């Protein structure tokens with residue numbers, strides 16, 4: 001009998017090419033062990049609330065009222081909800097076309113898109129047009145929509161950093177394009193060299209690939225580096241010279257753990273460069289409510305902002321967005337609250353600042369604890385997590401360990417991470433899931449485990465690693 005539509009052999013080959021290690025072999029094995037009763041510390045995914053982080057109170061109060069507007073008519077509502085939450089709930093309900101159960105415009109509610117534009121203008125000091133801002137179900141959906149718009153076939157290439165967050169490699173595979181790698185330099189604190197970029201583009205073009213766009217992730221995932229203004233100017237000049245669109249993934253812009261390199265948006269740098277570059281380089285910037293001190297991953301709220309994109313292209317993107325009818329409406333309210341936060345004098349302001357500062361300061365301490373913990377271990381070196389929410393230590397595996405991995409049919413860092421998981425319950429993602437230089441191995445963990453548990457986790461890692469190195473050292 002001929003294979004049926006959804007039999008494996010008759011599936012879209014691009015679907016089969018997709019790899020997404022963040023929820024890959026290690027995660028599946030960890031889930032099995034958890035079912036068998038083993039205590040697992042899921043540090044594989046940047047999912048703060050799953051690791052115990054409490055949601056910010058105010059946004060939840062507002063969205064609760066928006067989800068149950070009948071509460072607003074209850075005479076006792078003021079006993080349970082602060083006046084500014086009640087006011088904000090009415091503010092966002094008025095933006096909807098019939099409450100949270102109604103579809104919104106396919107680009108998102110105009111009122112929230114205006115709040116995003118105002119946020120961008122306050123942050124960067126340059127005007128932003130709400131018509132060029134689309135709200136999406138998490139930044140993931142925005143990234144996929146833009147990549148699917150750019151990629152026509154396998155001769156279209158996208159420059160992606162290595163190590164990279166595998167949403168990019170997965171999406172490029174799914175849409176049948178070509179990933180053109182550019183390597184970040186670990187010894188330069190994961191810096192990038194424009195000469196390497198130029199070389200990568202030249203090699204791709206030599207193979208007949210039309211390199212159309214470049215992805216930057218700033219702050220980096222899994223690498224955690226923050227790009228300086230000078231880096232961004234260099235990258236934008238490079239995109240101008242090589243006629244590349246820039247996709248600026250800035251979902252970790254609130255997650256900054258050092259003072260030397262504060263976050264600066266690609267758009268601010270682009271606007272500051274003046275014409276012709278500021279008028280020519282096409283930029284799409286992405287943001288989300290999943291990260292920062294919000295960590296509202298499950299709400300699925302995000303946006304992308306387009307700069308220097310022709311109106312006809314914007315119309316095409318709108319047309320495709322309309323196929324999915326509406327972005328998640330509750331998440332749009334979370335996005336509005338994130339970009340238009342409480343102000344001094346608001347009743348809930350002090351609590352909001354206390355909660356959000358507390359989260360960021362704790363993440364900063366955990367970033368330092370984790371980096372120092374890894375660097376205290378044998379054959380482990382780790383750059384400091386300047387931003388984002390991951391630690392990406394290099395594990396110098398002895399030849400005998402690499403030999404043992406080969407015998408077990410495993411990639412070396414998968415072998416190491418599986419041993420780590422079995423011994424300690426710490427669930428990580430092997431560096432091979434993000435891409436790395438040949439013969440160099442890493443693992444990625446988040447800096448999200450509770451601060452009070454961090455010393456024990458790092459001690460447990462150190463004990464395992466010492467025993468592992470003892471076993472396999474020459």
Ligand SMILES: Cc1ncc(COP(=O)(O)O)c(CN[C@@H]2CONC2=O)c1O
Nearest residue numbers: 045046138139140165221251288290302
């Ligand atoms: C760089 C980057 N861009 C986009 C996203 C997607 O975010 P949304 O939730 O808005 O779709 C993530 C999520 N980070 C994944 C999820 O957790 N761990 C990770 O590496 C990310 O790390």
